[in-house]
Amino acid sequence: MKHAVIMAGGSGTRFWPQSRKEMPKQFLTVTGDRSLIQSTFDRCQPDIPAKRFWVVTNAVQAEATRLQLPEIPDSHILEEPCGRNTAPCIGLAAIQLLAEDPDAVMVVMPADHVISPSAEFRKAIGHATRLIEQDPSRLVLFGVRPSYPATGFGYIEQGEPLEGEGPGTHVASFREKPDAETAQQYVDSGRFFWNCGIFVWRADTILNCLKEHEPEIHACLQTLAPQVGTDQWPQTLADEFPQMKSISIDHSVLERAENICLLEAPFGWDDVGSWHALERLHPQDVHGNTIVGRHAGVDTTGCIIRGEPNHLIASLGVKDLIIVQTKDATYVASRHDEDGIRRLIEQLRESGHDQFL
Amino acid sequence: MKHAVIMAGGSGTRFWPQSRKEMPKQFLTVTGDRSLIQSTFDRCQPDIPAKRFWVVTNAVQAEATRLQLPEIPDSHILEEPCGRNTAPCIGLAAIQLLAEDPDAVMVVMPADHVISPSAEFRKAIGHATRLIEQDPSRLVLFGVRPSYPATGFGYIEQGEPLEGEGPGTHVASFREKPDAETAQQYVDSGRFFWNCGIFVWRADTILNCLKEHEPEIHACLQTLAPQVGTDQWPQTLADEFPQMKSISIDHSVLERAENICLLEAPFGWDDVGSWHALERLHPQDVHGNTIVGRHAGVDTTGCIIRGEPNHLIASLGVKDLIIVQTKDATYVASRHDEDGIRRLIEQLRESGHDQFL
Numbered sequence: 001m002k003h004a005v006i007m008a009g010g011s012g013t014r015f016w017p018q019s020r021k022e023m024p025k026q027f028l029t030v031t032g033d034r035s036l037i038q039s040t041f042d043r044c045q046p047d048i049p050a051k052r053f054w055v056v057t058n059a060v061q062a063e064a065t066r067l068q069l070p071e072i073p074d075s076h077i078l079e080e081p082c083g084r085n086t087a088p089c090i091g092l093a094a095i096q097l098l099a100e101d102p103d104a105v106m107v108v109m110p111a112d113h114v115i116s117p118s119a120e121f122r123k124a125i126g127h128a129t130r131l132i133e134q135d136p137s138r139l140v141l142f143g144v145r146p147s148y149p150a151t152g153f154g155y156i157e158q159g160e161p162l163e164g165e166g167p168g169t170h171v172a173s174f175r176e177k178p179d180a181e182t183a184q185q186y187v188d189s190g191r192f193f194w195n196c197g198i199f200v201w202r203a204d205t206i207l208n209c210l211k212e213h214e215p216e217i218h219a220c221l222q223t224l225a226p227q228v229g230t231d232q233w234p235q236t237l238a239d240e241f242p243q244m245k246s247i248s249i250d251h252s253v254l255e256r257a258e259n260i261c262l263l264e265a266p267f268g269w270d271d272v273g274s275w276h277a278l279e280r281l282h283p284q285d286v287h288g289n290t291i292v293g294r295h296a297g298v299d300t301t302g303c304i305i306r307g308e309p310n311h312l313i314a315s316l317g318v319k320d321l322i323i324v325q326t327k328d329a330t331y332v333a334s335r336h337d338e339d340g341i342r343r344l345i346e347q348l349r350e351s352g353h354d355q356f357l
Numbered sequence: 358m359k360h361a362v363i364m365a366g367g368s369g370t371r372f373w374p375q376s377r378k379e380m381p382k383q384f385l386t387v388t389g390d391r392s393l394i395q396s397t398f399d400r401c402q403p404d405i406p407a408k409r410f411w412v413v414t415n416a417v418q419a420e421a422t423r424l425q426l427p428e429i430p431d432s433h434i435l436e437e438p439c440g441r442n443t444a445p446c447i448g449l450a451a452i453q454l455l456a457e458d459p460d461a462v463m464v465v466m467p468a469d470h471v472i473s474p475s476a477e478f479r480k481a482i483g484h485a486t487r488l489i490e491q492d493p494s495r496l497v498l499f500g501v502r503p504s505y506p507a508t509g510f511g512y513i514e515q516g517e518p519l520e521g522e523g524p525g526t527h528v529a530s531f532r533e534k535p536d537a538e539t540a541q542q543y544v545d546s547g548r549f550f551w552n553c554g555i556f557v558w559r560a561d562t563i564l565n566c567l568k569e570h571e572p573e574i575h576a577c578l579q580t581l582a583p584q585v586g587t588d589q590w591p592q593t594l595a596d597e598f599p600q601m602k603s604i605s606i607d608h609s610v611l612e613r614a615e616n617i618c619l620l621e622a623p624f625g626w627d628d629v630g631s632w633h634a635l636e637r638l639h640p641q642d643v644h645g646n647t648i649v650g651r652h653a654g655v656d657t658t659g660c661i662i663r664g665e666p667n668h669l670i671a672s673l674g675v676k677d678l679i680i681v682q683t684k685d686a687t688y689v690a691s692r693h694d695e696d697g698i699r700r701l702i703e704q705l706r707e708s709g710h711d712q713f714l
Contacts, residue, residue, distance in 0.1 A: 297704075
């Protein structure tokens with residue numbers, strides 16, 4: 001059976017001041033009226049029912065997750081005692097799924113991306129599932145054809161077509177975040193795709209892969225597995241989980257495993273990685289401004305502006321700014337320094353403004 | 358006896374979004390913890406007691422005036438039925454004062470300027486009063502020595518020294534707002550002063566002057582005068598006041614009268630005419646930023662930033678901006694377009710954002 005596993009442990013800072021430690025990006029509404037995590041749930045409907053949904057999150061965010069997704073069984077909201085990157089996260093989900101369903105197929109998805117149209121997404125998951133039915137040892141991942149030479153993503157190089165009918169290829173190589181020139185070459189070649197972090201595989205398969213490539217993580221998971229659903233689970237989790245190596249599923253398994261299948265994503269995808277995403281997800285006015293909320297401007301061009309409902313943002317004689325207003329903090333930045341927000345967050349931390357993080 | 362008359366009828370827009378139709382600049386706190394109108398009251402203490410204070414305002418602002426200055430007798434808060442510039446405003450105050458005190462000397466002051474130190478201000482008022490004791494027909498005004506070639510103020514040209522002992526001169530000429538080149542000449546000459554709108558004269562003297570130079574205004578005031586303190590006052594005021602010509606005391610009287618005395622203001626003065634005033638009234642940080650409120654910045658220079666208490670304004674990679682945050686509206690502007698705010702306000706009016714004005 002197909003299960004959805006939403007990875008929702010992040011604490012992204014690049015959407016500050018809207019995203020906060022206790023209200024990270026997945027709980028925000030970026031388009032429409034449902035949050036990113038709610039939209040992640042919605043787009044799987046009706047293919048994966050709520051009772052086969054799982055969310056891996058942390059103690060701080062579990063409550064908001066339950067509030068936003070009351071349909072998901074409480075026992076399926078898994079709380080990591082600490083962050084250990086995606087390999088332990090996925091392993092944790094795998095042992096939980098197997099306890100309920102020995103044939104579980106996991107559809108692993110980040111909680112905070114924008115994908116559309118949903119129907120194409122569900123069709124793509126269908127393709128992936130069929131590839132796994134043909135060969136249960138397969139690890140399927142989705143590659144997004146790059147729309148610009150992004151330097152902020154890893155790339156996957158397409159290999160030979162899979163044997164047999166239908167779409168899908170092998171993977172020729174994984175590449176780390178490139179410099180601008182290399183990114184341009186990747187885009188031009190037509191053979192490179194963004195890794196969008198959506199994976200489909202059997203739970204037992206990924207555990208076998210972890211056993212082969214990360215035996216220590218696997219050993220911890222083996223200690224945990226018999227405790228699923230017992231009173232000992234919380235204590236065992238608190239004991240074992242922090243011992244696991246912090247490593248991504250990409251580095252630990254995907255870049256080393258044999259049976260990887262790449263499917264080109266037939267859906268639009270955006271990681272909403274910075275305020276610039278608003279520009280991709282909303283139309284621009286005649287002056288090249290992207291406005292979400294109430295705005296009045298004179299001589300305002302190329303700005304990305306987002307305010308709370310009913311709050312007015314007024315601008316005069318400004319160009320290429322990002323302006324974000326929230327109840328307790330306002331952010332005004334040059335749009336040309338996309339990475340600078342990290343330094344700003346660092347400064348907030350150092351200068352005693354923790355309450356706003 | 359000396360009476361203080363605060364002119365508080367303005368509806369300045371250049372301090373938007375902090376100033377609003379119902380909460381204009383005089384009710385705002387710009388330095389310290391008292392509003393501009395409260396500071397106007399404070400700086401006269403202990404020389405002019407509260408019971409000899411008068412405020413000329415309008416119906417919309419009367420309530421806030423009473424709340425901010427509860428010391429002033431309720432009957433001394435005069436409500437103009439409509440705005441008619443400073444000549445009718447001062448005439449109205451004059452007849453009220455005369456009904457209580459036939460020898461009333463009026464110290465006329467705008468409600469929304471910053472002046473310091475207060476002791477120097479009181480000393481200057483003392484000088485003015487003595488000039489009037491010497492010659493009751495005198496109209497005394499204060500000239501501020503210009504600190505920069507402002508094009509937004511009228512200028513007063515110093516004339517010959519007054520006869521007799523002490524400071525003070527005649528006025529050689531009044532000049533309208535000059536262009537930049539002329540303003541520079543004015544500053545260089547050392548003979549030109551800003552008219553700061555602070556006047557001292559006897560109430561009967563200014564009424565005589567109005568009688569001579571604006572007989573129609575004077576006639577309306579003569580109709581009003583017998584009704585002061587009676588039940589007929591509100592109706593008579595509503596009937597007569599709107600008939601008066603809308604004209605400033607400068608154009609109607611000062612530029613035509615004979616017995617004008619100019620005293621150089623020995624105090625610091627700022628009309629708080631735009632957000633740039635914050636820069637004159639507060640110290641700058643090492644990057645040339647003027648910060649009022651809570652701020653954290655990376656690569657931020659030459660900005661004027663003001664937020665509500667406890668609201669954080671964070672900035673990144675920006676230069677020469679004005680950033681003002683209030684509960685329901687946020688303003689982000691280039692500091693180089695000081696007059697643009699008028700166009701912005703116009704745009705707000707035209708585009709259905711009246712509720713924010």
